[in-house]
Amino acid sequence: MKITFPHIGDAHIVGSLFFNEIGIQVVSPPLNTVSGLEKGSSIAPDEICLPFKLMISNFISAYEMGADTAVMPATIGPCRLGEYGELFKSILDKHGYNFNWIIIDTPTAIGKKELLKRLNLLISERNCKMADVFIALNKTYKVIKRFESLEKRVRILSGYERSRGECKKILKECRSRLRNSKDLNDALILIKEYHHKLSKVIIDKNKKPIRILLVGEIYSMIEPFANHRIEEMLMDRGVSFEKPVTLGWWINNNITNPFYLFLFARKKNKYMPYSIGGYAKETIEEGMNSKKNKFDGVIQILPVGCMPEIVSKSVLNQISREEQIKVMTVIFDEMGGEAGYITRIEAFIDMLGFAKRGEKRGNECIA
Numbered sequence: 001m002k003i004t005f006p007h008i009g010d011a012h013i014v015g016s017l018f019f020n021e022i023g024i025q026v027v028s029p030p031l032n033t034v035s036g037l038e039k040g041s042s043i044a045p046d047e048i049c050l051p052f053k054l055m056i057s058n059f060i061s062a063y064e065m066g067a068d069t070a071v072m073p074a075t076i077g078p079c080r081l082g083e084y085g086e087l088f089k090s091i092l093d094k095h096g097y098n099f100n101w102i103i104i105d106t107p108t109a110i111g112k113k114e115l116l117k118r119l120n121l122l123i124s125e126r127n128c129k130m131a132d133v134f135i136a137l138n139k140t141y142k143v144i145k146r147f148e149s150l151e152k153r154v155r156i157l158s159g160y161e162r163s164r165g166e167c168k169k170i171l172k173e174c175r176s177r178l179r180n181s182k183d184l185n186d187a188l189i190l191i192k193e194y195h196h197k198l199s200k201v202i203i204d205k206n207k208k209p210i211r212i213l214l215v216g217e218i219y220s221m222i223e224p225f226a227n228h229r230i231e232e233m234l235m236d237r238g239v240s241f242e243k244p245v246t247l248g249w250w251i252n253n254n255i256t257n258p259f260y261l262f263l264f265a266r267k268k269n270k271y272m273p274y275s276i277g278g279y280a281k282e283t284i285e286e287g288m289n290s291k292k293n294k295f296d297g298v299i300q301i302l303p304v305g306c307m308p309e310i311v312s313k314s315v316l317n318q319i320s321r322e323e324q325i326k327v328m329t330v331i332f333d334e335m336g337g338e339a340g341y342i343t344r345i346e347a348f349i350d351m352l353g354f355a356k357r358g359e360k361r362g363n364e365c366i367a
């Protein structure tokens, strides 16, 4: 069995470490590129959202590299991600890419028994006990959480470092060495080493950097190709920022804490009392709290074709007016050019800077 799964952030690194630990061979497709996106778009339905087009091209590349089993995580709807697995299968079968499919859904959607049955399919060919799978899963989760904690520190400290780019360099180096880790234990030791390295970076506590909250559609938040590497762009400009939605956050709220979605759906807010799919309600709640959490502004990111986030965009506009929160929405499309995004994001950072310092531009005070 040679398994594959689509790219989303660092999932290919931690996923490969996990499957190698339980003796399953992984075929990891090349990282997302513009030509890959074109390949995916050529067989995907026209109106489907961008993540689908990228993911289907990952499956095609992996098939061409010898993968025979596709593992696809899913979440209960009502956004389109819930249907992705079935749609991938139907389109790829039609085009002659005949995978065996294992769709990993949440216990809330399919029940614990069915989830275990599907996980069992993964190890049926291996001489591996379910207990070993759980031990490996537990270690993988630790790798994800500890690496994300390093990322979180880097995002915040990027605004305070004395020498611009040091934190980003540490994170990039750690990620690149993580790719070559022998196993999960090795990965945990490596991450600890980089937490230590980060503690040695000289910080200027007197700096008052722009603080931004990054919210939006989950795939664009996690996959750097889909957001044109917005995080690196912010770090390069000395912005201190936070990003609540991550891979670990998703695992936490869908798998390790299956009641989260149920409890969150019951929690009402005046702007979006009900969940409308994807993580639109989370976007709204984070946006509402951004002032209380002392962020200077909010950047919402989403891919073209995303239904839930286009709704939250209009709601955020209203929140922005009523609560005096500065919000910018960036919609990423299928074009490879980045100049337009960079100009808009830089202009937003400048505007937040003027407002923070209470500076006047022309006759008007932006603050």
Ligand code: SF4
Pocket (backbone or CB within 6 Å): 049, 050, 051, 079, 080, 081, 217, 218, 219, 277, 278, 279, 303, 305, 306, 307, 308, 309
């Ligand atoms: S959240 Fe939006 S972009 Fe993501 S899968 Fe759902 S509809 Fe598509």
